Amino acid sequence: MTEIDYGQFHEWLQQARSAAEGGTTGTANPAGTTGTTGTTGAAGTDVRWELLRRFQEGWGYEPTGGERWEREEPDAHKTYVSGLRAGAGAGAGSCDTPEDDEPRDVDPSLAIPAALGEWWELPFNSFADRWRLYWTNPVWPPTVRPDPTGYGVAGGLPPANPFTGPSEDLRVCVFMAEDQYCNEWGYPAARSHLADPPVLVSARDDDGQEAWVLQSRSLSEFFLLLAVTRLPAHYGWTVEEGTIAPEVLARLREKLRPMGLLPWRELGARTEFFGGPDVIVAHDTGYGDSELVAYGRTEHALERLAGTLGVDWSESICEPESHREEE
Known part of the structure; x- marks a missing residue:
């Protein structure tokens, strides 16, 4: 087995960041599968995906070629909780109402960053292939916080925060949650037009207060960190x-x-x-x-x-x- 020096990982990551910063500029695709926008382009994310592939391979992961977690797969926990609420409402004498065609916790006017769609489509996506190793729940399409349905517990960003400017959207788009939904990961709605926006996590800050804290400098870097x-x-x-x-x-x-x-x-x-x-x-x-x-x-x-x-x-x-x- 050829030795891998993870003391050099910082340099590999910096090379990927530099490639991303030099990426092309284009238009975000709301479907989140292709296209680039902002300062991060496809060339940059390609380098980061290659770093993810190399990291996974270095630790022994190989694609199984079996069943994958598809991004459109229903959220079992959310379905269960929604069923409990519906049952409680029926018991109280409320009337059944048809569900909206578009989930109320999804804002279709917000673009889905290209990097998120790219990650789902990677043939070496170890999460989609072996999700039981990860103890997290994906959210597709991303849902907004505050959640108008009351399902997502995290709030939005405070008016004074380091992630958005004055008068910008204070919502957060959640795309992943800890297994018991104790933490959620998302990107600022105000940055949803970027191909590879920064990722925040709902956690306690350095003062012990619940807050949105910077987790990764980009979506693609988040998925690399998650694999680590x-x-x-x-x-x-x-x-x-x-x-x-x-x-x-x-x-x-x-x-x-x-x-x-x-x-x-x-x-x-x-x-x-x-x-x-x-x-x-x-x-x-x-x-x-x-x-x-x-x-x-x-x-x-x-x-x-x-x-x-x-x-x-x-x-x-x-x-x-x-x-x-x-x-």
Whole structure:
């Protein structure tokens, strides 16, 4: 197996960003499948999708060629909740009314960013292919927050926020949610005309208040970050540490390099990623279950990292979950 140094990931990501910034300008396609607009063009997202493909392949993912999660697939949780509400309404004596042709939580006047449609169509989309590895729920078409139906719990952006200008639309278009809908990911409605807009997450900010926080600089980078948070946990050798000593953290920051991704925010966690030869380390500065989780493409890579950090993982390294699939 050829070694991959994830200490270089920041450079790979920066190259992709530079290509995106040099992309062509065009018109957004409301269907979200083709076309470009704003400062991010198809050439740039192509480079980012290639980085996603390489990352997935490096950790052992291969397209199964089987059933895929189609973007038009009904949201089972939303259907269930809507059924409960309809039942409660009927019990109270309300009359049945036909559903609108267009869901009231979707604003058809807003373009769907091209990158979102491109991601769904990727032949190597590991989420669509192996969604059970991800523990998230896709939302298609994207729905707005505040949600006029009351289903989505997050609100819109406050008037004073760093993501929109004066008099711009304060709504957020949600396209993905945590498995239990504790967090939602979306892009500002005011940026829906861009091909690859920034992504926000509904989470607690640094002051502990519920807010929309920047999650990724673009949609395509979000899906790369999502793969980083999920795939090594399934395909890699793993070590978890509930807490780590300050000197271990100091060695981590000295010996490994930040991967250049924004901190992943989910279920109270605020996770930063560091890369090295055949290893990725997730360091949580929030309220996750473990302060440190290390993933190795090989068991030897984690043993080598343990020596680098001055810790003993001889009894702690767990084999990949993917190995049990092969048994």
